[in-house]
Amino acid sequence: MPPDPRLTSAMLVGALRRRVVEAGGFATILVKGDEISGVILVQAVERGRETGLFERVPNLDGGYALMRCGPAPAEGPEALSAYIERRRRSDPDLWVVELDVAQAERFAAETIC
Template identity: 75%
Template sequence: MSSDARLTSAMLVGALRRRVGAAGGFATIMAKGDEISGVILIQTLEKGQFSGLFERVSNFEGGHALMRCGPTLEEGAEALDDYLARRRRSDPDLWVVELDIPEAERFAVETLC
């Protein structure tokens, strides 16, 4: 069992918010999920511009990875909103966290994986 197996989703999201804030960025919880084991989606932005959507998933080594998911940048904001609404309907325990900081994906990987 890996050492982060004991960390709850709420703890991971809290740590991510603190790291991003300490680096001068913004981290906003768009949808609060299950405190213990909710799936975490990360919506990345840089200077307010959407740059990607990622999901924390289990990997084959017993740890976690960040996987790109959802609509492409070209599909636009409406497609993203529809995707997030669909995911929340099918999984009300889902977290959606928005990060607005340069290299947002790096912060998410370093904190959640």
């Protein structure tokens, strides 16, 4: 059986950025991770207000899902920065992508999962 072809992390992040921009939003890479298989964290923002941090994780069906992670938005930007720094120390291949668009979590789930 041939190997299962998978899109690289760089391709998924690129597609996500294009979709968000096409919808009138703003997407930026805060931390560039491993091009092939880096874990992707999505920092969701709506009109400049933090709405959550999400991680692309494998699911039981062999695909991927988006899971909320990190501190709650109410904990403030310092808690978020500290969480991301801890994650980067343990996983230097990590991507962090900020999406400022309505329903950022939906965009991420539809594009990278």
